[in-house]
Amino acid sequence: MTNPITTVVFDIGNVLVEWNPEHLYSRLIPDDAQRQVFLETVCTAEWNLQQDLGRPWPEAVAMLVQQHPDKADLIEAYYKDWHDMVPGEIPGTPALLAALKANGTPLYAITNFSSEKFAETQDRFPFLKTSFLDIVVSGDERLAKPEPQIYQVLFQRNGLDPAACLFIDDSAQNVAMARELGMTAHHFKEAGELEADLVALGLLAV
Incomplete structure (x- = not known):
């Protein structure tokens, strides 16, 4: 049976770049x-x-x-x-993002971020500008995870089937909502566990 997961949707804060007051x-x-x-x-x-x-x-x-x-x-x-x-990247995950992109995996993001600070963060971390086909930013939409409507913005704007998407987020609430909406979801803690999940789902080679 062909694996149905074709698309990966990332959170950004504390998955790709660290944020901690x-x-x-x-x-x-x-x-x-x-x-x-x-x-x-x-x-x-x-x-x-x-x-x-x-x-x-x-x-x-x-x-x-x-x-x-x-x-x-x-x-x-x-x-x-x-x-x-925001001292820097989360160790390992930008490399996984790059590997997925190199494989031709469609990549998207949903992030709770102010519009102003997200634009500044993209300037600091250019891979946030070049890796994704679309990024749904809460500050632009005036919606925030885990509200289901912000996920629907991603689905509807890009014609995505939730069942074909892997969602990655460090928040258990956000992961639970993604699953409720029909996505496969990974509760992010560190890059090694994420890599193992991506391999198990056939999105990355061993």
């Missing part, structure tokens, strides 16, 4: 407890998600500075020094 704030707030309080009560994951959904960064920063004027410099750093949170 700790890289920035461990320098700005050396005390572990104080840093965690700041990231859990001021520059929270939910606040950051709104930028991934299209809210402009200056608006987001101004709102928090008004609420926490004593932390203005730390809040502004989240925007101004954002790239300190």
Whole structure:
């Protein structure tokens, strides 16, 4: 029986390039407890998600500075020094991406990312511009994973059959939604496990 998986859909943050606020704030707030309080009560994951959904960064920063004027410099750093949170590629996965591309595998991406920061990240990592036939960016669509509608944008815009797609993401929620929508999915942890899965699915040679 022919393997039905023909197409691979990547997440980007923490699958292809690392993103972690700790890289920035461990320098700005050396005390572990104080840093965690700041990231859990001021520059929270939910606040950051709104930028991934299209809210402009200056608006987001101004709102928090008004609420926490004593932390203005730390809040502004989240925007101004954002790239300190993205130290480099995830070891091994860009090479797997390149191998899939060399094989002629159709490659796509769905990413939760602000439009502005994604464009800057593509400038830093040019393979993010050249590897994919289409990239669905949450900041452009004003939809974010795991909302099913953002996956549907990819399917409908590119005429993709979910059953023919392998989806790769580091978020268990996003992986679960992909499976619910009919995709095969890999919960990413490290490149070795992903490579083994790609080989098992016949997408890469041993």
